[in-house]
Structures are given as structure tokens and as C-alpha cells.
Amino acid sequence: MAGPPAAVRLSEVAAAAGVSIATASRSLRGLGGVSDTVAEKVRGIAEDLGYVTNSYARTLAGGSTTIVGLILNQIDDPYFTEIAAGVVRAAEDADLTVQIGHSTRDPHRELKQIRSLVAQRARAIIIAGSGYTDPQRELQAKELLARYEAGGGRAAVIGRHFLGVDAVQPDNRGAAGQVARHLVELGHRDVVVISGLPSLTTVEDRQGEAVKVLAAAGARVTVVETDFTGHDAGRAALGALDGEPRATAVMALSDAMAISVLTGLRRAGVDVPGTISVTGVDDVPVAELISPSLTTAAFPLSELGREALLLTTRPQATRPRRKMIPAQLVVRESTAPPRS
Amino acid sequence: MAGPPAAVRLSEVAAAAGVSIATASRSLRGLGGVSDTVAEKVRGIAEDLGYVTNSYARTLAGGSTTIVGLILNQIDDPYFTEIAAGVVRAAEDADLTVQIGHSTRDPHRELKQIRSLVAQRARAIIIAGSGYTDPQRELQAKELLARYEAGGGRAAVIGRHFLGVDAVQPDNRGAAGQVARHLVELGHRDVVVISGLPSLTTVEDRQGEAVKVLAAAGARVTVVETDFTGHDAGRAALGALDGEPRATAVMALSDAMAISVLTGLRRAGVDVPGTISVTGVDDVPVAELISPSLTTAAFPLSELGREALLLTTRPQATRPRRKMIPAQLVVRESTAPPRS
DNA sequence: ATGAAAGCGCTAACAA
DNA sequence: TTGTTAGCGCTTTCAT
Numbered sequence: 208m209a210g211p212p213a214a215v216r217l218s219e220v221a222a223a224a225g226v227s228i229a230t231a232s233r234s235l236r237g238l239g240g241v242s243d244t245v246a247e248k249v250r251g252i253a254e255d256l257g258y259v260t261n262s263y264a265r266t267l268a269g270g271s272t273t274i275v276g277l278i279l280n281q282i283d284d285p286y287f288t289e290i291a292a293g294v295v296r297a298a299e300d301a302d303l304t305v306q307i308g309h310s311t312r313d314p315h316r317e318l319k320q321i322r323s324l325v326a327q328r329a330r331a332i333i334i335a336g337s338g339y340t341d342p343q344r345e346l347q348a349k350e351l352l353a354r355y356e357a358g359g360g361r362a363a364v365i366g367r368h369f370l371g372v373d374a375v376q377p378d379n380r381g382a383a384g385q386v387a388r389h390l391v392e393l394g395h396r397d398v399v400v401i402s403g404l405p406s407l408t409t410v411e412d413r414q415g416e417a418v419k420v421l422a423a424a425g426a427r428v429t430v431v432e433t434d435f436t437g438h439d440a441g442r443a444a445l446g447a448l449d450g451e452p453r454a455t456a457v458m459a460l461s462d463a464m465a466i467s468v469l470t471g472l473r474r475a476g477v478d479v480p481g482t483i484s485v486t487g488v489d490d491v492p493v494a495e496l497i498s499p500s501l502t503t504a505a506f507p508l509s510e511l512g513r514e515a516l517l518l519t520t521r522p523q524a525t526r527p528r529r530k531m532i533p534a535q536l537v538v539r540e541s542t543a544p545p546r547s
Numbered sequence: 548m549a550g551p552p553a554a555v556r557l558s559e560v561a562a563a564a565g566v567s568i569a570t571a572s573r574s575l576r577g578l579g580g581v582s583d584t585v586a587e588k589v590r591g592i593a594e595d596l597g598y599v600t601n602s603y604a605r606t607l608a609g610g611s612t613t614i615v616g617l618i619l620n621q622i623d624d625p626y627f628t629e630i631a632a633g634v635v636r637a638a639e640d641a642d643l644t645v646q647i648g649h650s651t652r653d654p655h656r657e658l659k660q661i662r663s664l665v666a667q668r669a670r671a672i673i674i675a676g677s678g679y680t681d682p683q684r685e686l687q688a689k690e691l692l693a694r695y696e697a698g699g700g701r702a703a704v705i706g707r708h709f710l711g712v713d714a715v716q717p718d719n720r721g722a723a724g725q726v727a728r729h730l731v732e733l734g735h736r737d738v739v740v741i742s743g744l745p746s747l748t749t750v751e752d753r754q755g756e757a758v759k760v761l762a763a764a765g766a767r768v769t770v771v772e773t774d775f776t777g778h779d780a781g782r783a784a785l786g787a788l789d790g791e792p793r794a795t796a797v798m799a800l801s802d803a804m805a806i807s808v809l810t811g812l813r814r815a816g817v818d819v820p821g822t823i824s825v826t827g828v829d830d831v832p833v834a835e836l837i838s839p840s841l842t843t844a845a846f847p848l849s850e851l852g853r854e855a856l857l858l859t860t861r862p863q864a865t866r867p868r869r870k871m872i873p874a875q876l877v878v879r880e881s882t883a884p885p886r887s
Numbered sequence: 888a889t890g891a892a893a894g895c896g897c898t899a900a901c902a903a
Numbered sequence: 904t905t906g907t908t909a910g911c912g913c914t915t916t917c918a919t
Contacts, residue, residue, distance in 0.1 A: 214666045216912065227890045232914065242888060257658070257691075259666040264912030266603040267895045274646075283632035283849070285625070292623035295647060304663065306614075306646045307635060323644065326599045466836060496806055498838025509623065556896065567906045572898065582904065604896030607911045 215258045223256065224249045235260075266328060275303045275516065276324035278317060280336030281436075282309040284463065285491040286508065290335050290365060293512025301520055303330065312336065314344060321351050331361040331519035335512070337409035338368030344406075345369050361519040365511050367408040373518040373528040375511050379412035379488075382504035382534030383460065386486045387420035389502065389536055390456050393544045395484065396426045399447045401459040401468060403435025410435060413460040413488060421458075429454065437463035441471025448483070455483060455545035462487035462494050465501055469541065480543035490537055499540035506534050555598045563596065564589045575600070606668050615643045615859065616664035618657060620676030621776075622649040624803065625831040626848065630675050630705060633852025641860055643670065652676065654684060661691050671701040671859035675852070677749035678708030684746075685709050701859040705851050707748040713858040713868045715851050719752035719828075722844035722874030723800065726826045727760035729842065729876055730796050733884045735824060736766040739787045741799040741808060743775025750775060753800040753828060761798075769794065777803035781811025788823070795823060795885035802827035802834050805841055809881065820883035830877055839880035846874050 221231035226245060233241045234249035235258075241249075252258075266272050277294050279287045291307065298305045306329065310317040317334070324332050332355065339345055349370050352362045362372040367379075390398060398421055403410040414430065421428045431447045433440050444457050444467075457472075459465035465487030472479050479485050479499055487494060490505030514530055561571035566585060573581045574589035575598075606612050617634050619627045631647065638645045646669065650657040657674070664672050672695065679685055689710050692702045702712040707719075730738060738761055743750040754770065761768045771787045773780045784797050784807075797812075799805035805827030812819055819825050819839055827834060830845030854870055 214662070218912075228913080229891080229915080230889055233889090236914095240888065245888080257662050259659075259662040261607075261666050261668075261912055263603040263607040263668065264895090265914075267601075267607050267897085267911085268913040268915080269895065270914060282635050283629060285628075288625075288628040288631075289623060291628075291647075295622050295649060299648070304646055304648065304667075306644055307631075308639070308644065309635060327602055470836070493833050493836055496810070496833055497836045558896080568897080569899085569907075570905055573905090576898095580904065585904085601896055604911090605898070607913085608896075608898040609911065610898060
């Protein structure tokens with residue numbers, strides 16, 4: 208595995224510019240102590256030569272890394288890919304590169320990913336996805352991240368976690384509340400709520416608010432738990448509607464589940480929204496494209512990612528920051544007043 | 548900002564074990580040439596001390612990286628996220644980590660990404676997305692990759708590129724041919740083809756085969772060029788149908804464009820497939836969910852990514868490998884015989 | 888304002 | 904089998 212150096216080195220840039228590598232280094236990093244003329248010249252030459260800093264050498268020599276680790280619950284779920292897109296774009300604007308891992312919602316995998324990132328001296332670690340309602344479950348990760356930040360690293364989460372780091376929090380309660388109120392205003396008083404794993408904070412928040420709003424309006428509420436991935440939401444909804452023949456609406460606590468419900472109802476020949484109204488939460492891109500298009504509460508997903516990245520570029524605050532991101536109700540074709 | 552955590556160094560492990568750092572290094576990497584007793588002892592001490600290899604030092608010293616770079620044309624397009632999912636999963640199976648960048652189809656950005664990856668000593672570089680029909684346009688990237696591979700790196704592309712490296716090639720001609728034949732068999736003889744930038748090999752291949760098959764069947768073909776992202780495909784299709792009132796089908800050369808066409812037709816009140824049949828290519832997950840569901844040619848997208856990753860784990864062959872991946876026609880609701 | 892030189896922690900010849 | 908040593912490419916004092 209020998210061969211010609213595959214990358215342009217700082218020494219080559221320096222030589223081409225007729226200066227020492229120290230001066231070249233200063234010029235490239237805009238450090239001052241270098242005449243503007245020289246600095247400008249060096250930058251031009253570096254550009255022409257296609258010079259890129261060797262991050263290993265830089266890091267080893269005491270410089271900082273440009274790696275940002277991003278840990279996703281699920282790599283092929285639009286909710287997460289939208290967030291990832293936001294992170295990647297913001298990172299590139301900040302000259303950072305993103306390393307992606309996925310945890311499949313498995314705490315062990317998540318820990319392993321964090322350790323690997325710490326060992327890589329990643330400049331920042333971003334964890335996207337729901338937290339767990341049981342703080343105990345996140346204890347190890349929390350300790351790991353605390354040590355990491357004490358050592359100069361930066362961490363941020365997207366969602367409500369108990370990880371003691373900066374957080375971008377989609378307003379899940381608000382989102383669920385808006386959708387529930389929409390159903391109430393349409394006149395629905397008998398609603399099936401398709402929920403997910405109660406161990407996830409996202410589920411807890413959305414379900415809590417949904418049930419609260421619906422109950423406050425005097426509606427009958429049937430909650431059905433599924434695995435929150437949408438795989439069995441359609442079947443679950445059909446089962447619930449069998450048991451609750453008077454129900455006029457299905458409120459799924461995520462778009463992924465709502466889409467599964469829509470598919471299930473279509474196959475069963477149930478008219479949406481004529482017979483049953485259906486709603487989701489998140490507003491993934493598909494929500495607008497399916498038919499009937501989905502009434503849901505929209506989160507600016509890629510902005511969630513962007514905000515998280517930005518948080519990690521600011522110095523650590525004395526107490527973890529919380530940036531709440533509001534949802535916005537989007538009424539589309541899947542909801543209508545209940546048939547009378 | 549505190550300094551880096553007091554990381555345990557190899558020299559400390561060596562000292563504690565009473566051996567040289569060379570022996571310690573060999574022991575830890577299981578390299579042989581070390582007595583089992585010593586090796587075992589060193590490993591135990593390293594474990595006790597919580598030693599973790601400094602990957603920067605290791606890489607700088609000539610050791611190998613575990614980073615695989617993945618350059619995507621577009622980070623938030625389902626076509627690419629599916630591919631990315633395949634790469635990430637296969638990488639994790641091989642204990643590799645994936646670094647994602649996106650080029651926005653801009654050759655300059657792409658070059659920058661490649662350079663960055665080369666500088667990072669990525670073990671492999673995977674480029675996903677269409678190549679350019681003008682080989683000149685890829686010349687710089689080709690040189691860069693050649694030097695990279697000469698230096699021991701591995702590269703692979705997904706799509707037909709002129710980059711001189713291993714390639715996973717979705718059979719774009721075959722895919723377009725199958726869809727075109729499907730339309731012909733249904734009886735369509737007046738078809739609008741929504742195409743993309745002619746500078747992309749994917750577009751060239753799909754359009755060439757589509758037009759060939761349709762023309763061979765004696766059909767009238769109207770080709771409309773768009774930007775291949777789907778942003779203006781809907782508008783373009785409506786315009787073309789205005790000019791070609793006898794057209795009975797719109798064949799979009801990608802699902803992204805087909806979905807845009809479907810949306811445009813729905814807004815214009817055109818019945819699909821009653822009045823106009825619509826087809827796509829790719830079979831992104833949404834294709835099955837929209838309504839009417841989309842007739843298209845399916846590529847196993849995440850497998851494309853997986854195959855590319857696997858190619859990079861094998862040693863370089865004397866000539867670049869080409870792995871052709873066939874498409875499969877999926878007939879859904881968006882196509883029907885033309886109304887007579 | 889610029890340069891020389893000492894490492895950063897590790898791997899990989901080469902010696903012993 | 905083990906140790907010695909020369910870098911990897913860069914940042915950073917310390918001189919000039």
C-alpha cells in the first residue's frame with residue numbers, strides 16, 4: 208500500500224509560495240502576523256493546488272478536529288433524513304464534516320457510537336431521536352457526554368433527552384394539541400389515538416397532550432399502542448375501529464404511522480375523510496404527496512438539524528440550552544367533519 | 548474550555564508493562580512477533596488503564612483509517628437516502644464509519660469533497676449519482692481518484708461515470724426500456740417524455756432507450772427537458788400536453804419528476820390514468836404511497852449502496868469492475884390503456 | 888513579519 | 904522476540 212503522496216501538503220504550498228511552512232500555516236488560517244500580500248498569495252496558491260489540510264496531522268499537532276458526529280435512530284426514515292440534511296448543510300457552511308451512525312433505537316449501539324466519536328476526538332456529537340422516559344436508561348450516555356464536554360467537546364440532542372447537554376426540542380405537546388383541537392373543532396367526539404412505545408419521551412408528550420385536549424372536549428378516546436415505526440399501525444387502527452365502530456377519526460402520533468393507517472383503510476375500502484378522518488404529526492415530505500394528502504402538524508425538520516449543529520458551534524453554556532421549535536398545523540385532505 | 552481529557556498514551560501502557568512501545572503496539576494489534584505471555588499482559592494493562600488508540604496519530608503514522616466517504620448528489624432526495632442507508636448499514640457490518648458529503652451536482656463541490664476525503668485518508672470513497680456525458684468534466688476527479696487509489700485508497704461510483712474506478716451501475720437503459728414497452732403494450736402511441744439535463748449520463752441512457760423503444764413501436768414522442776430534480780416537471784408536463792393534446796401518456800425519467808407530474812395533473816383536474824397515464828423510474832418508497840400509486844421500474848436502491856461498499860472492501864482489480872444492477876417493472880395504478 | 892525547530896502519539900522499517 | 908529510531912504533516916513556541 209505504498210505509492211505517491213495522494214494529497215498536496217502544506218510544505219508544497221509553502222515552497223510554491225516561497226515561504227516557510229509556518230508562514231503558510233498562518234496565512235491559511237488567517238492568523239495575523241503575516242503581511243496581507245503574502246497571506247493572499249499563499250491562499251491563492253493553496254487554492255490552485257487544491258490543498259486540503261490533513262486533519263490527522265492538524266489534530267495531532269494540537270489543532271482541533273472538524274468532525275461532527277451525528278447519531279440517528281433510523282437511517283432510512285424521512286423524519287431523520289430530513290434532519291440529517293439540515294445538519295450536513297449547516298456543517299458544510301461551517302467547514303465541518305459529518306459522520307453518520309445509526310442506533311436503531313438500541314441504547315447499546317448508541318453508547319458504542321458515542322464512544323467511537325469520542326475516540327475520534329469529534330468536535331461535536333449530535334444525537335437525533337426521541338429520548339427515553341426512564342432517565343436511568345440514559346445514565347451511561349449522560350456520563351460519557353459529560354466527560355466529553357469537560358474535555359472540550361460539544362454535544363447536542365434533538366428531542367427531549369435527559370442527557371444534560373444542549374437540546375433542540377420539537378414542541379411535541381404543542382403539535383399534538385393543535386391536531387387534537389383541529390379534530391375537536393371539526394366536531395369529532397370519538398377518536399382512536401394510534402400511539403407508540405410509551406418509553407419514548409416523544410410518545411409520552413404527544414399522547415399526553417392529545418388525550419388531554421380530546422378529553423377536555425368531552426370526546427371518547429381509545430389509545431392503541433404500536434411500535435412507533437408504522438409497521439403495524441394500519442393493522443392496529445383497523446382492529447381498534449372494529450372495536451369502536453362509532454369512532455370518526457384516527458389520530459396517529461406520527462406521519463409514519465398515519466401513512467400506514469391510510470394504507471390500511473384504503474385496502475379495507477374505508478373512505479377517508481368521508482367515513483374516517485386521519486391525522487399525523489411531523490409533516491414529512493410524503494404527507495403532502497399521498498392521497499388523500501395528510502392533515503398533520505409540521506415541524507421544520509431540516510431546521511431542527513441546522514439548529515442543533517449551530518448550538519454545537521457555540522461555546523458550552525453554564526446550563527444546557529433548550530431551543531424549543533414550534534409546530535404548525537397543516538390542514539389537508541384527510542380530515543373532514545364526521546358524517547352525521 | 549478545558550484541555551483534552553488526560554488520554555492514556557501507548558508509551559504509558561508500554562512503561563507499565565515494562566516493554567517498548569513497539570512491542571506494546573504489536574501486542575495491542577495482535578501482530579505476532581510477540582510472545583503470547585507479553586502480548587496478553589500488555590492487553591490486560593491497556594484495558595486496566597482504559598487505553599484507546601489515538602486514531603490521528605495512528606493514521607498519520609501510516610496506519611489505516613476506518614472512514615468511508617460517501618458523496619451524494621443530493622442529501623434530501625429519497626433516491627440518495629436509500630442508497631446511503633445501504634452504504635451505512637453495510638459499513639457498520641464491516642466496522643467502518645461513513646462520512647457523508649453532498650455535491651449538489653456541482654463538480655467543484657464534488658472535487659472539494661474528494662480532496663477532503665483524500666486528506667482524511669478515508670479508506671474508501673463512494674460517489675453516488677449520475678455521471679456527466681462529457682468525460683472532460685470528470686477529468687480532474689478522475690486524476691484525483693487515480694492518485695488516491697495508487698496510494699492505496701479504494702473508490703467506487705454508483706452510476707455510469709468516467710472515473711476509472713469500480714462501478715455499480717443501475718441498468719438505466721433497461722429500466723427505461725421496460726417502462727416504454729409497458730406503455731406500448733397498453734396501446735399508447737403518443738407519449739410525452741419528461742427528461743432531465745442531457746449532460747447527465749443517467750438522463751442520456753434513460754432517454755435514449757425510451758425514445759428508441761417508443762419510436763420503434765411507431766409512437767409519436769415529444770421530449771421535454773427539465774432540471775431532473777422534479778421542481779418544474781409538473782409545469783413542463785402540463786405545457787407539453789397543451790401542445791400535444793393527443794398525447795395519452797407522460798413518461799417521466801425519474802420518480803421525482805413523475806410525482807411532480809402527478810401533482811400537476813391533479814391540480815389541473817386531469818384524470819390519471821383515465822385521461823393520461825404516468826410513469827416514473829427508480830421506485831422510491833413514495834411511489835407506492837401516492838395516489839394513484841406510480842407505475843415505475845424498480846431499482847433495489849439500498850442494495851446499490853451495499854454493493855458499492857462491498858466493492859471497496861475488496862482489493863483493487865486490474866481493470867475497474869462493473870456491477871450491473873437490473874431494474875424490474877412495477878405496474879401500479881397510474882397506467883392504463885389510452886381511452887379510445 | 889518571517890523562519891527554524893521541537894514535538895503531537897503512533898507505525899514501521901531496521902537492528903539487535 | 905524485542906528494541907531503536909525515523910518519520911507521518913501540522914501547530915506552535917522561540918528566534919531572528
